[in-house]
Amino acid sequence: MAQKFRERFKSDPTIIVSSPGRINLIGEHTDYNNGFVLPAAIDKTISLAVSQRDDDQLHFLAADFNDIHAGTYTDFRKSTKLWPDYINGVLQQLQERGFPLTGLNIAIGGDIPSGAGLSSSAALECSVVFAVNELLGYGLSKMDMVRIAQAAENHFVGVKCGIMDQFASMFGKKNHAILLDCRNLKYEYVPFDLHQYAILLLDTQVKHSLASGEYNIRREQCEMGVRALRKIYPQVESLRDANRAMIEYTLRDMVPDVVYNRCKYVVEENLRLQVGCEALRRNDLVGFGKKMYASHTGLSKLYEVSCPELDYLVELAREEHAIIGARMMGGGFGGCTINLIRKPYINEVVQRLGDAFANRFGQKPLSHICNLSDGTHVVSAG
Numbered sequence: 001m002a003q004k005f006r007e008r009f010k011s012d013p014t015i016i017v018s019s020p021g022r023i024n025l026i027g028e029h030t031d032y033n034n035g036f037v038l039p040a041a042i043d044k045t046i047s048l049a050v051s052q053r054d055d056d057q058l059h060f061l062a063a064d065f066n067d068i069h070a071g072t073y074t075d076f077r078k079s080t081k082l083w084p085d086y087i088n089g090v091l092q093q094l095q096e097r098g099f100p101l102t103g104l105n106i107a108i109g110g111d112i113p114s115g116a117g118l119s120s121s122a123a124l125e126c127s128v129v130f131a132v133n134e135l136l137g138y139g140l141s142k143m144d145m146v147r148i149a150q151a152a153e154n155h156f157v158g159v160k161c162g163i164m165d166q167f168a169s170m171f172g173k174k175n176h177a178i179l180l181d182c183r184n185l186k187y188e189y190v191p192f193d194l195h196q197y198a199i200l201l202l203d204t205q206v207k208h209s210l211a212s213g214e215y216n217i218r219r220e221q222c223e224m225g226v227r228a229l230r231k232i233y234p235q236v237e238s239l240r241d242a243n244r245a246m247i248e249y250t251l252r253d254m255v256p257d258v259v260y261n262r263c264k265y266v267v268e269e270n271l272r273l274q275v276g277c278e279a280l281r282r283n284d285l286v287g288f289g290k291k292m293y294a295s296h297t298g299l300s301k302l303y304e305v306s307c308p309e310l311d312y313l314v315e316l317a318r319e320e321h322a323i324i325g326a327r328m329m330g331g332g333f334g335g336c337t338i339n340l341i342r343k344p345y346i347n348e349v350v351q352r353l354g355d356a357f358a359n360r361f362g363q364k365p366l367s368h369i370c371n372l373s374d375g376t377h378v379v380s381a382g
């Protein structure tokens, strides 16, 4: 990245930071319901090199595409629906909080497949806030920076995402998952010892064009469920506070089926995550894998955020003895499945699944093995 930066800006970057993508083992669409999630940072990252400029210009280079955007803070006040939004969204959040800003040269690159549900956008947001904080010495904590990165996505990019992706990218820890309580942001690192297993991501390459609109609709449906429950149970602040009995015996008769289904899924997913974590603590990866399959069923049938390509990959995975758990991952409507697979069988299984998938959908999914890694950090500072 230093080299690309030098070629473009004819000077050295002051800081280079690395910010990872994330996987989520279980706990999908629970973060914005104040529930639990179990993500981890992975060894696919965004690399961001930055230095201050003498003027008030912002110059951004996406090194992998040689795509350049330049302008002033005023030029970049509104969303362009292009990748610089993730940078400008963060800068705007910093400005709104009163942090002094300067002109910047920024070069980015990396190997997180975009649109695959691995949170390349959260990684970019985290890398920007982290690098600028280092460069301009704001003294922000990682928790502050997670909130700023999320606010950029919510208010500038316009996706009302929860906090999971930014949190995982910022706080990741090598060989650990993060058990995060999204209500109070208390978290615990859970050792994720894979033994003879590996994490295999299968990318359908379906880009989630529906995703942001449908995502916001899911949020509204959950809120509708909470409003209904609150009439009977005033203590219910979010679906996190609801239990199965409330959903089955109260909510069912109060809201349309679609809202009931969404809420039922969220309550069950939080429970699945708890039981799944117990299995992990016992080193029972097979037990954990079963919860992953159940999570997929809920996401597909009740929450309806899957798609035929994801469903087919999970259906194929269920027939493979070497895969002990699989599910769609992230917001949905495309992107990846996450699979826990016995290492010696990776090649033959990827081949078999790939052929079957290509027979039905015309092209093979991309496959990635990923390892759990550290969160956003400085790589070099001048």
Ligand code: GAF
Pocket (backbone or CB within 6 Å): 027, 028, 029, 030, 031, 032, 119, 161, 162, 163, 164, 165, 330, 331, 332
């Ligand atoms: C996306 C969002 F950004 C996350 O906050 C989370 O809600 C996820 O979808 C679904 O679990 O990645």
